[in-house]
Amino acid sequence: MDIKTFKPRKLEIPVTEIEQASFCRLDDNLRSKTLEEEFKSGVKWQKVPIRYLKMKPDEIDSEIIKMKSMIGDKLFILGHHYQREEVIKFADTTGDSFKLSLEASKVKNAEYIVFCGVHFMAETADILTTSNQKVILPNMAAGCSMADMASAEDVEDAWKFVEENFDDFIPITYMNSTASIKSLCGKNGGMVCTSSNAKASFEQYLPKGKKIFFFPDQHLGRNTALSLGVKKDEVKVWNPFKENGGLTLDELNKTKVLVWQGHCSVHTRFNIDQIEEAKSKGANVIVHPECTNEVVSQADYVGSTEYIIDVVNDAEPGTKWGVGTEINLVKRLASQNPDKEIFCLDPIVCPCATMYRIHPAYLLWVLDGIAAGLVINQVDVDFEKKVNSKIALERMLNLPK
Numbered sequence: 514m515d516i517k518t519f520k521p522r523k524l525e526i527p528v529t530e531i532e533q534a535s536f537c538r539l540d541d542n543l544r545s546k547t548l549e550e551e552f553k554s555g556v557k558w559q560k561v562p563i564r565y566l567k568m569k570p571d572e573i574d575s576e577i578i579k580m581k582s583m584i585g586d587k588l589f590i591l592g593h594h595y596q597r598e599e600v601i602k603f604a605d606t607t608g609d610s611f612k613l614s615l616e617a618s619k620v621k622n623a624e625y626i627v628f629c630g631v632h633f634m635a636e637t638a639d640i641l642t643t644s645n646q647k648v649i650l651p652n653m654a655a656g657c658s659m660a661d662m663a664s665a666e667d668v669e670d671a672w673k674f675v676e677e678n679f680d681d682f683i684p685i686t687y688m689n690s691t692a693s694i695k696s697l698c699g700k701n702g703g704m705v706c707t708s709s710n711a712k713a714s715f716e717q718y719l720p721k722g723k724k725i726f727f728f729p730d731q732h733l734g735r736n737t738a739l740s741l742g743v744k745k746d747e748v749k750v751w752n753p754f755k756e757n758g759g760l761t762l763d764e765l766n767k768t769k770v771l772v773w774q775g776h777c778s779v780h781t782r783f784n785i786d787q788i789e790e791a792k793s794k795g796a797n798v799i800v801h802p803e804c805t806n807e808v809v810s811q812a813d814y815v816g817s818t819e820y821i822i823d824v825v826n827d828a829e830p831g832t833k834w835g836v837g838t839e840i841n842l843v844k845r846l847a848s849q850n851p852d853k854e855i856f857c858l859d860p861i862v863c864p865c866a867t868m869y870r871i872h873p874a875y876l877l878w879v880l881d882g883i884a885a886g887l888v889i890n891q892v893d894v895d896f897e898k899k900v901n902s903k904i905a906l907e908r909m910l911n912l913p914k
């Protein structure tokens with residue numbers, strides 16, 4: 514990006530972000546309707562053959578069971594913790610994005626990996642699996658609003674500018690990003706991280722005097738930096754809609770951690786009032802580090818999805834938990850721990866709208882395809898991106914435990 518020829522980008526809010534509140538409701542009934550009814554929710558859905566639109570939940574369930582047994586060991590279904598109940602019950606394994614991708618890389622006999630999650634997760638699974646395994650995303654419209662906030666083009670421009678003016682920045686990307694950004698990090702000495710090892714990844718570089726350019730979640734980046742003693746004014750936000758990210762060279766010079774202006778639409782719904790309300794009921798508060806720093810600093814516990822699951826499962830019977838993460842996971846934790854009181858900090862029931870696009874009818878559609886010898890919705894990362902992304906992922910895997 515030539516500074517003199519910089520043309521500010523049009524302010525484009527990702528469609529997935531605009532659509533985020535489409536499935537929010539005041540009651541707690543998140544049960545699936547027919548796909549035809551769900552199409553009325555006002556979000557973008559991938560087109561499917563008409564037969565799948567009207568199928569009733571019971572009919573879809575029995576056909577999925579039939580298809581699973583017909584395809585047998587060649588099939589492995591991965592279910593992210595934030596998936597709706599009607600989908601996750603068919604998963605061969607459940608987990609967060611990285612755990613699922615690692616699981617996928619271990620099931621070498623499975624030719625078809627169906628990822629019930631969102632697009633960047635299926636890309637990561639494709640990077641980590643062998644060339645004869647096909648990774649399938651049941652609905653290609655299941656993106657991630659956070660990943661969509663960092664387009665490959667914008668990140669490349671920003672990195673080019675930073676790299677041309679400074680020689681001490683290292684790019685680190687959160688797992689929740691496209692393969693293009695993982696590849697950029699791999700090519701430029703950086704790495705990928707998850708919410709459970711973000712701190713360890715920063716520790717690889719900050720003590721050596723390096724600066725970090727972190728994509729795409731400003732909150733995870735800021736929370737991690739502050740937890741390592743970086744001062745608030747040494748963390749700056751890169752705004753992709755402004756010339757040079759809206760920062761002067763002097764400001765960038767004084768920056769230790771530069772964070773991309775992205776966020777998770779689900780985790781930024783949590784606020785201080787909700788925390789105070791939960792604490793007034795005698796609840797412990799546990800939140801995900803994608804929440805704002807204001808929220809994180811008031812919570813009793815902060816950690817990744819897997820951490821939240823472990824802490825709540827291991828808690829003493831009779832304890833109360835106000836949880837700041839995706840509603841499908843909170844509801845599952847509550848039903849699996851009837852001896853504890855577990856509730857979502859946000860009283861409005863708001864699932865991750867992109868995960869929610871994996872309706873059971875889409876799962877059936879891709880399984881029908883496999884049974885008929887047709888691969889529908891394969892996610893296939895190109896060779897160069899795969900190689901460089903793998904480098905960035907392997908640097909993460911080699912982090913000290």
Ligand code: SF4
Pocket residue numbers: 595631656657658659660689777778779780839865866867868
């Ligand atoms: S919960 Fe947030 S970060 Fe996770 S997939 Fe949904 S929008 Fe993306």
